[in-house]
Amino acid sequence: MKNRLQQSLSIAIYRSGLGSRIALTSLIQVLTVAEYLNFRNAASALRVSQSSVSARVKALEETLGILLFERRHRGVRLTEAGRRFVAEVSIGIDHLDQAVRTARAVFNGAEGRLAIGLHTSVAFGFLADLRLRYRVAYPKIEQIIAEGKSSEMIAMVRDGKLDVAFVVGAVEAPDCHSREFWHEQLLIVLPADHALASTSAILWSDLASETFLIRNDGAGPQVFEHVVRRVVERERSPHTRHCDVGRDTLMHMVAAGEGITLANDAATHVPFPGVVFRPIVDEAEQARFRAVWSPHNRNPALKNLLDLATEMKRSTRSV
Numbered sequence: 001m002k003n004r005l006q007q008s009l010s011i012a013i014y015r016s017g018l019g020s021r022i023a024l025t026s027l028i029q030v031l032t033v034a035e036y037l038n039f040r041n042a043a044s045a046l047r048v049s050q051s052s053v054s055a056r057v058k059a060l061e062e063t064l065g066i067l068l069f070e071r072r073h074r075g076v077r078l079t080e081a082g083r084r085f086v087a088e089v090s091i092g093i094d095h096l097d098q099a100v101r102t103a104r105a106v107f108n109g110a111e112g113r114l115a116i117g118l119h120t121s122v123a124f125g126f127l128a129d130l131r132l133r134y135r136v137a138y139p140k141i142e143q144i145i146a147e148g149k150s151s152e153m154i155a156m157v158r159d160g161k162l163d164v165a166f167v168v169g170a171v172e173a174p175d176c177h178s179r180e181f182w183h184e185q186l187l188i189v190l191p192a193d194h195a196l197a198s199t200s201a202i203l204w205s206d207l208a209s210e211t212f213l214i215r216n217d218g219a220g221p222q223v224f225e226h227v228v229r230r231v232v233e234r235e236r237s238p239h240t241r242h243c244d245v246g247r248d249t250l251m252h253m254v255a256a257g258e259g260i261t262l263a264n265d266a267a268t269h270v271p272f273p274g275v276v277f278r279p280i281v282d283e284a285e286q287a288r289f290r291a292v293w294s295p296h297n298r299n300p301a302l303k304n305l306l307d308l309a310t311e312m313k314r315s316t317r318s319v
Contacts, residue, residue, distance in 0.1 A: 026060045027089055029053050030068060034086045038075040109300030111140040117153035117165035118145065119218040125266035126182035126289070126316075127166055130309055137308065141301050149217050157294055163302045164293045168264075169222045176292050181309050182316070183286040184264040186226075187277045191257050194276075201281045208236035211259040216244045219287075223262050226285070251275055 032042040033053065043050040061068050068082035078086060106112045118127065131143060146153070146162060153165035154173050171178045188207060190197050196206055208231045214224045224240060231238035241259055243250060247267075254261055255274025264287040268277045291309065293302060 022060065022063060023056075026056045027093075029056050030060060031086060031089060031093070033057060033069065033076065034078055034082070037077065107300060109141070109304040110138060112299070112301050113142045113144060114164075114299065114301040114305060115144040115146065115162045117156055117162040118147055119150055119153065119167065124269035125184065126312070128266075130181075130305070130312060133312070134305055134308055138301065138304060141304075147218070149221065150219075151221075154292055157292055160294070160297070163297055163299050164291050164305065166289055166291055168219050168287050168289050171290055171292055173292060175295075177295050178290045178292045179306070179310075180288055180290045181313050183288045184266060185279065186283050186285065186287055187263050187265070187268065188280055189251065189254050189261045189263050189267070190276050190278060191255055191260075192274050192276050193257075194260070196278070197276050199278075202278050203282050204230045204280060205234050207231075207260070207280070208234045209239070211239045211241055213250055213253055213259040213261045214240050214242050215247070215250055216242055218247070227262065230283075248272075 029042065029046060029048075032046055033039060036042045036045065039054050039057075040050050043053045046053065057069065064085075066081050066085065067079050068085060069076040070079055102111065116131075134141070135143065146156065150165070150167040150169075150171075153162060153167060154171070154176065156162040157165050157176060158173075166181075188196075188202060196202055199206070212223075212227045214220050214227070220242070224242075227240060228238045243253065245253070250261060251272040252274075253259065255272065263277060291306065293306070
């Protein structure tokens with residue numbers, strides 16, 4: 001009890017009309033006397049004079065208008081009112097200690113919340129591994145996931161609604177910090193019965209006349225720009241169809257022969273009946289994933305996530 005109370009000396013307590021007139025030191029000394037039931041021993045434990053303890057306790061009793069202790073020749077005994085008072089104050093100190101511990105844990109990033117925005121699969125790959133390791137290292141941090149377009153995620157980062165967003169490709173956000181953490185190979189997704197499904201070396205020229213299915217959200221805008229650029233480079237007109245669907249539905253549409261699409265390595269970990277993933281021989285670019293966050297964000301949980309991601313990136317490079 002003694003150490004706990006001494007650690008709380010700098011925190012003010014205000015309760016009812018008397019709060020501003022009661023020093024926390026007086027409460028500490030009352031609790032210490034209640035623990036030892038002896039002014040001399042309490043003073044020794046607090047490393048102050050016995051007269052100081054006696055004077056403070058008496059002053060507090062006068063302020064409260066309550067007799068807390070019955071003085072005896074060889075010590076003191078709590079009155080019933082004193083016993084109730086000490087019990088309530090002890091509970092208050094425990095709550096105060098808990099508040100301090102909780103605040104310190106949040107300040108250090110051991111407890112709290114972390115809002116993460118993304119538009120890529122979290123089931124496999126670097127991001128899934130990062131979130132798993134982070135959850136193991138910081139089990140009391142609640143990870144809140146939001147999914148949407150890159151522009152929407154970055155806007156939410158600016159507004160403070162997200163701590164960090166993971167996006168693919170270049171980031172046009174000079175008011176934000178960004179850092180590339182991993183990259184993945186781009187693959188073409190074909191129906192299993194497509195004529196190119198059994199081809200060992202697929203080129204962009206083989207794909208130029210195909211209809212590409214593009215999601216409206218997620219990485220859709222980046223996929224659209226990439227497909228258009230590659231097809232136009234082959235002096236062909238791109239055929240695209242925008243779809244307001246999720247990843248799974250898009251894959252089913254490919255399987256049904258409605259078109260083809262682009263995906264990254266992580267997508268191959270999810271089994272989709274009726275589709276195949278194939279590399280594009282003359283595709284030099286990779287899908288590059290970056291973290292975007294506000295320089296004004298002071299959430300320590302974010303710093304811990306970025307530190308862990310940096311460590312994982314360094315470990316991957318060294319393998």
